[in-house]
Amino acid sequence: MPENDEKKPGGLKGLWRGFRETIYGMSAHDMSRAALRTRASMEHLFILITMGDMLGIPILPPYYSLRLLPYVVPQIATWKRRMLREKDVSDAMF
Amino acid sequence: MNTLFVVLIAAIVIYLAYGFYAKRIDREVIRSDVKRATPARMYMDGVDFMPTSKNVLYGYHFKSIAAAGPIVGPITAANIWGWFPSLIWLVIGVSFIGWVSDYSAIMVSVRNDGNSLSAISHRLIAPRTRTILFVFIFFYLMLLAGAFVGILAAILSARPDVPFGIITLAVMGLLAGQMMYRWKMDLILVTAVTVTLTIAAMALGPWGQHKDEAGKLVQGPVGRAVVALNGAVDDLSGRQPLFEVGDPTNADPRIPIPGKDGVRPSTPAYDAATGLVKTLPNYLLWMVFLFVFSYLGANMPIWRFAQPVNYIGFWVMLITIVLSAIGAILAPLTGAVDSAGNAIGAFALAAVKDLGFGMPTKPFTAWQPLWPMMFVTIACGAISGWHALVGSVGTARQLEYETDGLPVGAGSMFGEYTLALLSLVAVSIAGVGGGGGRFAAGVGKLIHAGTFGFVPEVFGTALGFGSFVLIVLTVTQLVFRVMRVTLSEWVGETIPLVRNMHVSSLISMGLTLALVLTGTWVYLWQMFGASNQLMAALSLLVVTVWLKSEKRNPSYALYPMLFMYFTTLFATAVTARNLYVTIAANPKMSGLPVAGAWAMIVLAGLLIVAALFIGWDGLKAYQRYAATPTAPKPAPASV
Numbered sequence: 254m255p256e257n258d259e260k261k262p263g264g265l266k267g268l269w270r271g272f273r274e275t276i277y278g279m280s281a282h283d284m285s286r287a288a289l290r291t292r293a294s295m296e297h298l299f300i301l302i303t304m305g306d307m308l309g310i311p312i313l314p315p316y317y318s319l320r321l322l323p324y325v326v327p328q329i330a331t332w333k334r335r336m337l338r339e340k341d342v343s344d345a346m347f
Numbered sequence: 348m349n350t351l352f353v354v355l356i357a358a359i360v361i362y363l364a365y366g367f368y369a370k371r372i373d374r375e376v377i378r379s380d381v382k383r384a385t386p387a388r389m390y391m392d393g394v395d396f397m398p399t400s401k402n403v404l405y406g407y408h409f410k411s412i413a414a415a416g417p418i419v420g421p422i423t424a425a426n427i428w429g430w431f432p433s434l435i436w437l438v439i440g441v442s443f444i445g446w447v448s449d450y451s452a453i454m455v456s457v458r459n460d461g462n463s464l465s466a467i468s469h470r471l472i473a474p475r476t477r478t479i480l481f482v483f484i485f486f487y488l489m490l491l492a493g494a495f496v497g498i499l500a501a502i503l504s505a506r507p508d509v510p511f512g513i514i515t516l517a518v519m520g521l522l523a524g525q526m527m528y529r530w531k532m533d534l535i536l537v538t539a540v541t542v543t544l545t546i547a548a549m550a551l552g553p554w555g556q557h558k559d560e561a562g563k564l565v566q567g568p569v570g571r572a573v574v575a576l577n578g579a580v581d582d583l584s585g586r587q588p589l590f591e592v593g594d595p596t597n598a599d600p601r602i603p604i605p606g607k608d609g610v611r612p613s614t615p616a617y618d619a620a621t622g623l624v625k626t627l628p629n630y631l632l633w634m635v636f637l638f639v640f641s642y643l644g645a646n647m648p649i650w651r652f653a654q655p656v657n658y659i660g661f662w663v664m665l666i667t668i669v670l671s672a673i674g675a676i677l678a679p680l681t682g683a684v685d686s687a688g689n690a691i692g693a694f695a696l697a698a699v700k701d702l703g704f705g706m707p708t709k710p711f712t713a714w715q716p717l718w719p720m721m722f723v724t725i726a727c728g729a730i731s732g733w734h735a736l737v738g739s740v741g742t743a744r745q746l747e748y749e750t751d752g753l754p755v756g757a758g759s760m761f762g763e764y765t766l767a768l769l770s771l772v773a774v775s776i777a778g779v780g781g782g783g784g785r786f787a788a789g790v791g792k793l794i795h796a797g798t799f800g801f802v803p804e805v806f807g808t809a810l811g812f813g814s815f816v817l818i819v820l821t822v823t824q825l826v827f828r829v830m831r832v833t834l835s836e837w838v839g840e841t842i843p844l845v846r847n848m849h850v851s852s853l854i855s856m857g858l859t860l861a862l863v864l865t866g867t868w869v870y871l872w873q874m875f876g877a878s879n880q881l882m883a884a885l886s887l888l889v890v891t892v893w894l895k896s897e898k899r900n901p902s903y904a905l906y907p908m909l910f911m912y913f914t915t916l917f918a919t920a921v922t923a924r925n926l927y928v929t930i931a932a933n934p935k936m937s938g939l940p941v942a943g944a945w946a947m948i949v950l951a952g953l954l955i956v957a958a959l960f961i962g963w964d965g966l967k968a969y970q971r972y973a974a975t976p977t978a979p980k981p982a983p984a985s986v
Contacts, residue, residue, distance in 0.1 A: 276406060278402065342484070344740060346832065
């Protein structure tokens, strides 16, 4: 079984937690996802402008890219994944 | 039959189908493994790919799939064929086909790097399958929007006590967006204020309604204001209809209920002598209102309107559903009675009506045989292609463990089936009314029983009507949003102007308007149902081909796929025939509905051709994998 399953409360507490999570999933999870998606799009656009060299798009001179690099490093893996992943219409639907 | 029996049937079916069949397939065919990394964990980006608790995901998936479909379908089917065939199809459909489609679409995506069904079909079946699917999706959405706008405009036109609640919802949506995102107010406070005001407005609509000495319904102040508005608009044409249409199922909300003598009376919107529905200018007014509402939802920033409206709608629906479900259990136990003194828990609708297998003998009459038509009229609740789309793109990428796929995918489908049964119960216990009206009356009775008589039946009915309109409307605005995105992706490269969101929205709405003006929404619903079920069959086809490619036994997906594929092809053909016979070739019909009917007949032909192409490609792919001695290598990672 997954490790963090052991940390989950059982009994009434577990039921209450499951109920709360389900209601959250029904009511607000899609709103959270939309907010995250908006933020990610803006961040990734910023990285594209500043670090476009990595994908073969020279937009900023490398000097400035280099200065910004330490701030962008944590995002690079997910940025490349999102930028290069094959997408179609259904990706924009949900 | 009473409501408690249906509750027991629901519980037993879920226990048997989920506990034995679904778990066995999960264990022996799909072989879900808690230790295998899911795309959410492999490609976590904190946005699309994000490991999420199965409880949260269950709620998310359930809400994404359980919209208006499980309510509208059973209502319509019960009115045409009776409650018994509808109940049987819901039970068999969900047990052997519905959960299979939802769960398998999620799992096939999980095992293919979280790719969408169209991307998987591109790889597994044929490149053109993806293109055909996109075109298919656009027309499928158009039919859905047409069916929803048609029934909503008819309800808003026929029921003066409903529009006030819906106009308030629009205002509350704007307010909630402002409060949450601009004023940064507490979510609980925003919820309390906006949901309370929306429900209060829904209750205010029928406030003051009463029957006079002759038994005629007299509207309250809000209803009178709406009647006056409708009248002023109708005066533009001298209260003459713009055109007339026929509804062979009498499901149109503008058709009045029969009187005590069993005869439907004539009204300003219905001619009892000819049986035709008159399209008055006020119908167009409400249609324009719906388009404006949807335009805002499709084009404003999603946080500003569409999302808050959905959020408020969710709470109103939840309250309605929970109170109705409690009522369904309590009514037979407490022996609750309605205002006429009838037992609330007892079914009033006929168990079986005309099954329609014989060809109609009267000219210009629709043919509604139980097979295949009921199987497309009830889509969601039994099986739906929409679920596969949501599951493969939205849910599969958030699955933390493979073993969560069954409770999330199959569990949500069983949850939706319960909602469909509740709709069936509501419509079956109400003795009078058309489709939406009968549902609302049933909900009113259940809420009355569920609150031990605290909520009067008339307000329960208003809540039922409001919830019905609200859930359909929230879906409609999102459908237009998706339609404009799909259209701009589809033809944006060829015609750059379509990339403009206002242009693509207006084109989508214009095409939908043409469909709505056929006037016979039941055909639109059945066409949508057929395309939806066809989508489900195509998703099952992808699953079948994938299982074959993996050298697993595909039977559990193959047989449901074949049944749904041929059923929906026939249903589309029968609907095209009905459109031709009752509208296109009917000399009583005027130009606009006839043009709309021809457009739908052409659309039916396109859907059939698209399905045949995909089916042929699927068959060839299946044979190709059947001839391959070993399983091919796993799909490459997308990056």
